[in-house]
Amino acid sequence: DIQMTQSPSTLSASVGDRVTITCRASQSISSWLAWYQQKPGKAPKLLIYKASGLESGVPSRFSGSGSGTEFTLTISSLQPDDFATYYCQQYNSYSPLTFGGGTKVEIK
Amino acid sequence: QVQLQESGPGLVKPSQTLSLTCAVSGGSISSGSYYWSWIRQPAGKGLEWIGRIYASGNTNYNPSLKSRVTMSVDTSKNQFSLKLSSVTAADTGVYYCARGGSNFDSWGQGTLVTVSS
Numbered sequence: 543d544i545q546m547t548q549s550p551s552t553l554s555a556s557v558g559d560r561v562t563i564t565c566r567a568s569q570s571i572s573s574w575l576a577w578y579q580q581k582p583g584k585a586p587k588l589l590i591y592k593a594s595g596l597e598s599g600v601p602s603r604f605s606g607s608g609s610g611t612e613f614t615l616t617i618s619s620l621q622p623d624d625f626a627t628y629y630c631q632q633y634n635s636y637s638p639l640t641f642g643g644g645t646k647v648e649i650k
Numbered sequence: 651q652v653q654l655q656e657s658g659p660g661l662v663k664p665s666q667t668l669s670l671t672c673a674v675s676g677g678s679i680s681s682g683s684y685y686w687s688w689i690r691q692p693a694g695k696g697l698e699w700i701g702r703i704y705a706s707g708n709t710n711y712n713p714s715l716k717s718r719v720t721m722s723v724d725t726s727k728n729q730f731s732l733k734l735s736s737v738t739a740a741d742t743g744v745y746y747c748a749r750g751g752s753n754f755d756s757w758g759q760g761t762l763v764t765v766s767s
Contacts, residue, residue, distance in 0.1 A: 574752070576753035584759075585746055585759055586697065586754070587757075588753060629696065629697060633752035636702070637710070638699050638713060639752070641696055643696050644696050
């Protein structure tokens with residue numbers, strides 16, 4: 543299995559802050575990486591696909607970058623609606639598709 | 651816009667089979683080049699992909715669950731299903747159906763399944 547490791551596991555930030563979350567793959571996954579946002583009691587929501595593609599309807603303050611084994615999700619100016627848990631997911635190999643452990647973005 | 655809705659028993663006894671169905675609306679399960687997936691999440695934990703199915707019936711399962719998982723599709727009802735056999739408490743969690751077999755762009759709201767006697 544391709545292991546996905548996110549850091550940090552928890553992040554405390556204030557409204558307006560620039561926030562960066564890192565995701566590392568245990569082997570190269572090219573650009574086959576997605577990012578999701580999940581709020582309590584809700585299903586995950588796709589934010590970014592193919593490492594840097596912005597899903598339709600997602601605010602432009604979200605951006606993704608990276609390739610190979612290291613990826614980042616950046617929120618340029620944190621908004622109140624952005625406090626949530628974020629997951630990365632690789633789809634280079636479907637045997638199996640795997641997610642990172644999540645990063646919880648909390649209010650500072 | 652496609653919508654997905656999971657349904658099935660919320661309580662399953664240990665050693666029995668968990669059965670869930672995902673109804674798709676707002677689009678045909680047979681149209682487009684989409685796989686349809688099941689993903690689960692134990693309470694307070696991360697996400698685990700269970701497997702995917704194409705409208706043709708072609709499937710791929712997570713190797714860690716493969717011996718216990720069966721997925722099927724009913725194009726006439728525009729729905730797909732999950733069966734997980736020999737369940738234990740470790741199978742307790744929220745089960746989601748989703749559109750996609752690589753990344754997932756539409757999700758159901760999720761259904762909580764508890765394995766307990």
